[in-house]
Amino acid sequence: MDEKRELTSVDLVALTAELNGYAGAVVDKAYLYGDDLVRLKMRDFDEGRVELLVEVGETKRANVARPEHVPNAPGRPPNFAKMLRNRLSGANLHEVRQHGFDRILEFEFRREDQDTTIIAELFGDGNIAVLDQNGEVVDSLDTVRLKSRTVAPGSQYGFPQSRLDPLDLDYERFAERMRQSDTDLVRTVATQLNFGGLYGEELCTRAGVEKTKDIEEAGDEEFEAIYDAMERLLDDVKAGRTDPRVYYAEEDDAERRVDVTPLPLEERADLRSEAFDSFNDALDDYFTNLETEADEGGEETTSKPAFEEEIAKRERIIEQQEGAIENFEEQAETEREKAELLYERYDLVDEVLSTVRQARRAGYGWDDVEARFEEGKEQGIEAAEHVAGVDPENGLVRLRIDGHTISLDPEAGVEKNADGLYTEAKRIQEKKEGALSAIADTREELEQWQRRREEWSEEEHEPEDEEEEEEPEDIDWLSRASIPVRKQEQWYDRFRWFRTSDGFLVIGGRSAEQNEEIVEKYMDGYDRFFHAQAHGGPVTVLKTSAPSEPSQDIEVPESSLEEAAQFAVTYSSVWKAGRGAGDAYMVMPEQVSKTAESGEYLSKGGFTIRGDRTYFENTPVGCSVGITCEPSTRVVGGPPSAIEGEAETTVSLEPGKFAQGDAAKRVYREFRERFTDESFVRKVASPDEIQKFMPPGGSRIAEE
Template sequence: MSEKREMTSVDLVALTAELNTYAGAKVDKVYLYGDDLVRLKMRDFDRGRVELLVETGETKRAHVSAPEHVPDAPGRPPDFAKMLRNRLSGADFHAVRQHGFDRILEFEFRREDADTKIVAELFGDGNVAVLDENGEVVDCLETVRLSSRTVAPGAQYGFPSQRVNPLDLDYEAFAAQMRDSDTDLVRTVATQLNFGGLYGEELCTRAGVEKTMDIADAGEDEYRALYDAMTRLFDPIQSGDLDPRVYYDEDDGDSRVDVTPVPLEEYAGRESEAFDSFNGALDDYFTNLGGTEEEEGGEGPTKPDFQSEIEKQERIIAQQESAIEDFEREAEQEREKAELLYGNYDLVDDILSTVRDARAAGHSWSDIDERFAEGEERGIEAAEHVQGVNEQQGTVRVRLDGHTISLDPEEGVEKNADDLYTEAKRIQEKKEGALEAIENTREELEAVRERKENWEAPEEPEEPEEVDWLARSSIPVRKPETWYDRFRWFRTSDGFLVLGGRNADQNEELVSKYMDGYDRFFHTQAHGGPVTILKTTEPSEPSKDIDVPDQSLEEAARFAVTYSSVWKDGRGAGDAYMVMPDQVSKTAESGEYLSKGGFAIRGDRTYFRDIAVGCVVGIQCEGETRVVGGPPSAIEPRAETVVELEPGEFAQGDAAKRIYREFRERFADTSFVRKVASPDEIQKFMPPGGSRLVE
């Protein structure tokens, strides 16, 4: 299977919904690489840096890319890039839309002095045109002058003749398009309805119709099945309910060959990788398109990317676990259907006998369908359970207790039930195969982890070199951005991550999104304290029942007391309690009301009495360079230097400035302090209310 190098119309339907979530991002700069790759560097209030790539050469794509996947800035910008910078610098990204069902995207940018539209043509030779507010072309990568349209500076932009948009068709219009064809079903869907080859086959597969059936032999059943399959496929795509996949080559298993917004039945059984967003899947696919080549001439072997392989195996296991659950559910449904046939034996037998007698008497399937419809109007019980007939398959659909069951009238109740049991057994066998496959994948995962450990294990343990960071004239900055930076946080002496909310919204978020079944929930007895969660495992790991040492529990309790109203009120100690997550609820007792950020606690509590407040703020230099703060016993071993605080008379901002000046006096590299420990950064780790520095 050859690699996909161009995005499809279906891809663009899914992409536009995701790209529009970036509305409001502000353009910083625009770059042009070669003559076909445009990069828009933007800033988003919530996401930070946003890199939008549009490529229209041999590879045709548009998506947001991870910063590490973006090529280095080119040299002197060409005139086209200069023009885009002049028009877009400081502009807001307003919206993007697909032109009909064509492979054309229209990006809209707004600025006080002028609005700009960028039209990306991802078909044929490809093109990017920049339009002003009146739709006139300011400039374009390729000039087009045809009898049907013109794309040239100074001219009105001309779209190509718009093709049929199948997503705008109701059933009658859809069927009319099908009838106008003179080829088979799959080619009709691919060309007449513009779905292309892959999605033409996908719709036929999902509809359960014969792909090569000549259109002259097709009828309403096939048209309706295809239309329903189209609706089922595109409803979630248009609504943004995606499950993006990157598919790999069946032979080598490493080369990526396709990327889709939802899993395809045409690719069932092919190895794939799931992504949280379609942009992420597109970025992964096109970044790795064609594979990567090892650099030659380097010194020593390049370290294998063990972590990517581990994450890949973990994703495969998750997919396999999901498939096993699906098989269990499907097999159970088939068994339930079989049991329903026996539980409604007389009713089902009556329906099947009626169909057999009617067919023996020469009645057509449509006559039988009408007869059941008339019987339903007269209130005949058997007729009320009939949902319709399928002339092509010679079956009747019966609705029993929420299940629709297709039955063969010639086989009788027992044989139909036996067929369902046989299907359940077949699905069960698929489940057994999946169980074997997941065990193999787990073994591969363990093998990768073992290779990683062997690679990273030093030949001979060495004593770590003692570094006097305070005296160093230059300290390299290594400050990672972590997902929990926006919360209050610290790591206990035993390495457990403790999170605290800064406000009611974060309290709600910590409990609903980040608290797992074996974590510990802490709160001060005093009113006005943060929700405090001690994570027993990292959020990316499965929750486990782990014994937490007493010191870590006490440090979390001290954190809960210190960052509460106890400190703000100038008190030196307070009480805290701990419960398990299943004791925390947003449902108030009868007659009571829970305010935002508040929770009801049920069951026994573990109390920590008369816990003294305690907070130090320090700078960590080993491994990472950053401000850290929290209970002294947890922070002092990790920090190069700390400042101890106690409740006092200085406002939080003033105290933070004093700490900053103290750090600048302690470090020889004052620029390092400025980069990693600004007063604003220090303030994030300080308790609410007044403080003073302990001499």
């Protein structure tokens, strides 16, 4: 019997119910292993550390795993993992949904500044897509472009065409669907009702009908029996009335795990099974050991004594509880500060609340209220300038005072709103006291387990030393005979672009038209605008957020600013002129205008800069071109300090006598000499592709 490698639709009904028990857990970090396993490390006040694994390769599953079953953290995180960390760090798991009866899970996360949904496609080739709050794809492990749907960065996510959902069927529709079949009972339940082979047979067995009976010979007696069996099974898994099992098959005098189900199955009655308290626990046991059993020839490993795991578990819980206490202290202090600010700025707050109350009672909608405050901002009215927005769904107005955004109920007045904030601070303080009590209990348990370990040691059983986590060994891609090609299309591919050593995306125009497009469509309020002092350079924008995300005022490290300035200088006429350095300047987006000064004219792709500039003087030109092998295979190019840390191998360029096309061919030949798999270089790094990342003008390979 083959091992189960993919979760079924019935499995996902049961799993979704359990995963929603972790709602409220906060994401700490995200990891990507290979190109098909995502791990989200979360923390829950009640559960402590929560490890969510989602796998979409040959094995397709999702489950919460015990910490000791989680793979060691990989080395340098790929861009997909960095994107997940940027979007999910500090976000709360809000809800887990199954899309209809399909093998698709939706994980919705919420954070004050943005919402994110992760779609796990646990069918076919498998895929993971990350969506913003508008349903637009931020990134995905694989790009899908079909006539029926698209899954690609920058596009609206398209679900596959949904199959029949038996959860929504009443008996009449169920019977009608059965009668439309031209095969036997079991095949109809398996295919037409989407239960699959195993559960198709299970429902027929539970219903007590002849599986191979032709539909034409069957009638309401058989249909009603199957429908009743289906309803009972689905009602149980939806309501969490499960009795999970892992099943074993015996071969060659040895047992191996072959299946995991949320309920005991009559179709598996001939196999030995092991019961678990939750379906998550069963999945964790099954898939963890499935991988172990599949590793042929691996060295046998011995597990740590049980008390070592228990000690580590309680140490992790204490760490999480201490972190929670710090958060509670900060949260309570923040709520008190907000309440005090309301009294300090009493007149301003009261003016805003009174304005909203009067407008609402006069019949104005929330959109009108917000528009009125926007007009007030343009007129320089101080109270309006402090309004950050409205929340129509909850009937609130948001004020921004001294760095705090405060949501207020206009009907409550200043005093009641302040009292509400003080009450919230008190509630958080009580949670802190509860956490302190919980820590005391956990420390007592820890001491008990430590004493047991000491007693065990005295009986001359030395505990095994826990191995230190080691970063996985880097793959030597240059010497591999065959390298898989994994391409990920990105919205910025048609521009000049690179990622700084700190992970910020920098884009530049290839033409006057692209320069205007970047400024008008892709430059947001907190991005950074760069340009070389020399004439004939690209508009260069360092992005602080993705196009589909709200712009954020975040600090950009000096190293990234310097790399962006070097990019602006390198791809300007400075390189073409053969000079080794040039000047660049940086401004904020609001300083960039398409409106010329009086009496002046702006050519296409030109802009007027107003206000003070930050200069980067005598910035050296510098360009490296490289090839990445993971998580995607592609050419990259830009400032050496950014590219050399990202690519598997790089070639440094300097201004020289060879035309751009000829220099690209020389770089291509150099890459072919470095990689054992020459066909891989031909596929991903043709001279034309390399040329896209080279500065305009003559170049040559720099001497090492």
